Amino acid sequence: xxxxxxxxxxxxxxxxxxxxxxxxxxxxxxxxxxxxxxxxxxxxxxxxxxxxxxxxxxxxxxxxxxxxxxxxxxxxxxxxxxxxxxxxxxxxxxxxxxxxxxxxxxxxxxxxxxxxxxxxxxxxxxxxxxxxxxxxxxxxxxxxxxxxxxxxxxxxxxxxxxxxxxxxxxxxxxxxxxxxxxxxxxxxxxxxxxxxxxxxxxxxxxxxxxxxxxxxxxxxxxxxxxxxxxxxxxxxxxxxxxxxxxxxxxxxxxxxxxxxxxxxxxxxxxxxxxxxxxxxxxxxxxxxxxxxxxxxxxxxxxxxxxxxxxxxxxxxxxxxxx
Amino acid sequence: xxxxxxxxxxxxxxxxxxxxxxxxxxxxxxxxxxxxxxxxxxxxxxxxxxxxxxxxxxxxxxxxxxxxxxxxxxxxxxxxxxxxxxxxxxxxxxxxxxxxxxxxxxxxxxxxxxxxxxxxxxxxxxxxxxxxxxxxxxxxxxxxxxxxxxxxxxxxxxxxxxxxxxxxxxxxxxxxxxxxxxxxxxxxxxxxxxxxxxxxxxxxxxxxxxxxxxxxxxxxxxxxx
Numbered sequence: 001x002x003x004x005x006x007x008x009x010x011x012x013x014x015x016x017x018x019x020x021x022x023x024x025x026x027x028x029x030x031x032x033x034x035x036x037x038x039x040x041x042x043x044x045x046x047x048x049x050x051x052x053x054x055x056x057x058x059x060x061x062x063x064x065x066x067x068x069x070x071x072x073x074x075x076x077x078x079x080x081x082x083x084x085x086x087x088x089x090x091x092x093x094x095x096x097x098x099x100x101x102x103x104x105x106x107x108x109x110x111x112x113x114x115x116x117x118x119x120x121x122x123x124x125x126x127x128x129x130x131x132x133x134x135x136x137x138x139x140x141x142x143x144x145x146x147x148x149x150x151x152x153x154x155x156x157x158x159x160x161x162x163x164x165x166x167x168x169x170x171x172x173x174x175x176x177x178x179x180x181x182x183x184x185x186x187x188x189x190x191x192x193x194x195x196x197x198x199x200x201x202x203x204x205x206x207x208x209x210x211x212x213x214x215x216x217x218x219x220x221x222x223x224x225x226x227x228x229x230x231x232x233x234x235x236x237x238x239x240x241x242x243x244x245x246x247x248x249x250x251x252x253x254x255x256x257x258x259x260x261x262x263x264x265x266x267x268x269x270x271x272x273x274x275x276x277x278x279x280x281x282x283x284x285x286x287x288x289x290x291x292x293x294x295x296x297x298x299x300x301x302x303x304x305x306x307x308x309x310x311x312x313x314x315x316x317x318x319x320x321x322x
Numbered sequence: 323x324x325x326x327x328x329x330x331x332x333x334x335x336x337x338x339x340x341x342x343x344x345x346x347x348x349x350x351x352x353x354x355x356x357x358x359x360x361x362x363x364x365x366x367x368x369x370x371x372x373x374x375x376x377x378x379x380x381x382x383x384x385x386x387x388x389x390x391x392x393x394x395x396x397x398x399x400x401x402x403x404x405x406x407x408x409x410x411x412x413x414x415x416x417x418x419x420x421x422x423x424x425x426x427x428x429x430x431x432x433x434x435x436x437x438x439x440x441x442x443x444x445x446x447x448x449x450x451x452x453x454x455x456x457x458x459x460x461x462x463x464x465x466x467x468x469x470x471x472x473x474x475x476x477x478x479x480x481x482x483x484x485x486x487x488x489x490x491x492x493x494x495x496x497x498x499x500x501x502x503x504x505x506x507x508x509x510x511x512x513x514x515x516x517x518x519x520x521x522x523x524x525x526x527x528x529x530x531x532x533x534x535x536x537x538x539x540x541x542x543x544x545x546x547x
Binding site: 088093125132156 | 430
C-alpha cells in the first residue's frame with residue numbers, strides 16, 4: 001500500500017527541474033502505523049517526526065513535497081480529485097497574488113510560488129472578481145462620464161457582466177489549454193528540462209490577471225491619460241509574469257518559434273486589456289466583441305499555420321541533410 | 323493466552339471462547355408509550371393549516387436567528403430551503419419594475435437574479451466543500467439563503483425611499499442602508515460558515531461570501547425606477 005507523503009520538498013533547483021521532466025520518480029511506502037500519525041498534520045504544517053521515517057534521509061530543514069503528477073491519484077470523476085486542487089491556505093494565496101503583482105526577472109512564478117502545488121481557487125475567484133470589477137467600474141465610469149449631460153438616464157447595464165465573463169473566462173481557461181497543447185507538442189520534438197502541467201499554466205494565467213483588478217477599479221478616474229497609463233502598467237506587469245514563466249520553457253526551441261510564442265502570449269494579453277478598456281467606453285456594443293474575438297481566432301490560426309509550415313520546412317531540411 | 327496477545331488481535335479472542343451453560347433470564351417488554359408516540363408522529367390526520375403553520379413557524383424561527391446571529395445550531399440542524407426560496411423570489415420581484423425594463427440596457431431580469439443567487443450559493447458551497455468544510459451541501463445553501471434576509475429588507479426600504487424622495491438625499495440614504503445590510507449579511511453568514519473550516523482557510527471561505535453579498539448589494543443599490 002502506497003501512502004503519498006505530503007509536503008516534502010527537495011531544495012535543489014536541478015533536482016526540481018529533473019523531476020519536472022520525469023514525473024514517476026518516487027513513491028514512498030509506509031505501513032499502517034505511520035498512517036494515523038501522519039494524517040494529523042493539517043494542510044499547512046508538516047509533522048515534526050517526518051524526518052525519522054523518510055527513506056530519502058532528509059534532515060529537519062528540508063521539506064519534501066508531493067510531485068504534481070502523483071498527488072492527483074483519484075480518478076477525475078470523483079470529488080477528491082478536485083479537492084486536491086484546493087489544497088492551499090490563506091497565506092499561500094496572498095503570497096501568490098503579491099508575487100504575481102511584483103514580477104522579477106529570473107523569478108519564475110511557477111517555480112517560486114507554486115512549488116508543485118497549483119490550485120484552482122486563485123484563478124477561479126480572481127477571474128470572477130475581475131468580471132464583476134469590470135462591470136461595476138464600467139458602469140460607474142459611464143455614469144460619471146455622462147452625469148451632467150441632459151437626457152441621460154442611469155441604467156445599471158447589467159448585461160456587461162455576461163460579456164465580461166465570457167471574455168475573461170475564455171482568456172483565462174482556453175488560452176492555457178492551447179498553450180499547454182502547444183508546449184506538449186514541442187516537448188516531443190525538442191528535449192526540454194522545463195515542462196509545465198496544465199494546472200500550473202492555468203494557475204499562472206489566473207494569478208497574472210490579479211494585477212488587472214486594481215487597474216480596473218482605478219479606471220473610474222475620469223482622466224484619460226491616467227487611464228491609459230494604468231492600463232499600460234497592468235499590461236506590462238501581467239505580461240512580464242507570463243514571459244518570465246514561459247521563457248525557460250521555450251528558449252531551447254527554434255528561435256522563431258520562441259519569438260512567435262512569446263509574441264502571441266503578449267498579444268492576447270494586450271487584446272484582453274484593450275477589450276476591457278473599450279468595453280467601458282462603448283456600451284455593450286456586440287460588434288466590438290465579435291471583432292475582437294474573431295481577430296483573436298484569426299491570429300491564432302495564422303500563427304499556427306506559420307508554425308506548422310516552418311516545422312515542415314525544418315523537418316524536410318533535416319531529413320534532406322541526413 | 324496472555325492479555326497482551328488478545329488485545330493485539332481484535333475479535334481474535336472470540337473464536338476461542340467457549341460459552342458455559344448459564345441459563346439466560348430476564349424479560350423483554352416494549353415500552354408502553356410506543357403506540358402513543360406513533361400517533362404523535364403521524365401527521366396525516368391533522369388539519370392542513372397545522373402543517374403549513376408548523377413549517378412557517380420553523381422558517382420564521384430561522385429568520386429570527388439570522389436577525390440576531392449568535393452561535394446556535396438551529397439553521398444547521400433543521401435546514402430547509404423554503405426560506406431562501408421565499409427571499410429569492412421576493413428580491414427578484416422587487417428588482418423588477420425598473421423604468422429600463424423595456425430596453426435591454428436595464429437592470430437584471432428576474433431569471434438573472436435567480437441564477438445569480440442560486441448559482442452563486444451553489445458555487446460558494448462547492449468552494450467551501452472543496453476547501454475541506456464540514457457543513458453539508460444543503461446546510462450551506464440554507465445558511466447562505468437565509469442570510470440574504472437583511473438585503474431583502476434593505477430592498478424594501480430602498481423602494482420606499484425611492485417613492486418618497488429622489489436625488490442625492492435618497493441616494494445617500496440608500497447607500498447607508500445597503501452598506502449596513504450587506505455588512506450584516508456577511509457577518510451573519512460568516513458566523514455560521516467560518517466555524518466549519520480549519521482556521522488556516524477561513525479567509526479563503528469568507529471572501530467568496532463577501533463577493534456574493536457585495537454583488538447582490540450592488541444590484542439593490544443601482545435599482546432605479
